[in-house]
Amino acid sequence: MRRDEFILLVDRHGPDLATWPEGARADAESLLGTSDSARRLLAEAQAADRLLRGNDPAGILTDDRTARLVARTIEAAGDRPRQSGIRQAAEAWLLRIVLPIGLSAAAGFAVGLLVPVEPAGSAASVATVLWSLEPAAIPVF
Amino acid sequence: MSPTATDQELLVAAGRGDHRAFRELMTRHVSFAMALALRMTGNLPDAEEIVQEAFLRVWNGAGRWQPERGARFTTWLYRVVLNLCLDRRRRPVMLPVDGIEEPADPSATGFDSHAASESRRLVAEALQSLPDRQRMALSLCYFGGLGYAEAAEIMDVTPSALDSLLVRGRRRLREYLTRRGLEALGDLV
Known part of the structure; x- marks a missing residue:
């Protein structure tokens, strides 16, 4: 096992070789028997792991503090005007159906304003005009 | 209910x-x-x-x-x-x-309390030094104990992408803590 492979396994499986896949563990033990730098790296990883697990930032949380947060939030929920189910459904309907249709209509209107109008009597359709434009001249929405 | x-x-x-x-x-x-x-x-x-x-x-x-x-x-x-x-x-x-x-620990002596506070500060700094997504992955899996499947879903990444974030995050933490004199601090804690 090369040193870079060993480092990758340490960072993937952690510094406890007992949790490593069996084949990798045997190779790692061979490397550790011959390499000072591998032993040093494993010791550093073990120390870092101990420090991290013993000092999870969440370790400062207390039941009292959490209970106060729950109480505050329940109170705030009572104060905050709550939308009715009907209003929520109406909003969802607006967002999913009315808004896309409105945007499409607005886009169509904008295209209508930007595309040159053919003189009366011309046989060219709007589609013909659009396709005849250079790509760079077509507005992007 | x-x-x-x-x-x-x-x-x-x-x-x-x-x-x-x-x-x-x-x-x-x-x-x-x-x-x-x-x-x-x-x-x-x-x-x-x-x-x-x-x-x-x-x-x-x-x-x-x-x-x-x-x-x-x-x-x-x-x-x-x-x-x-x-x-x-x-x-x-x-x-x-x-x-x-920090909650008061009545059993801790002043020295123990100082060492614990320094350790906690060092770990918090190390975590804050990580890119956001590596910190997310470690917060969910390493500290939070969530499985890969659930954490990957929360982060909207594939399990292999999550694995990569965890490997890189652990490596950066290890290197950061080693650089910051982990061994000396380890003697204290």
């Missing part, structure tokens, strides 16, 4: 305005949400604000919450918490890690 009700049942009840169901839902999940926010922000007041806002969104959105196929309530909740944490980090001013209030 029975304490054995599922999250889904509690959500439906909360959606009808049932405060007790909402309280039960929050009581069930607030600790993990707080831990997650605290690891992400390194700051207790910010973490509390974020978790409060996340649960108020639950309250407001409970009536229209529709689980994706097989999605859990917690997946959505933790995703909201993480997004709020990222929004908070984009603000220009961050309170220092010193602002974290």
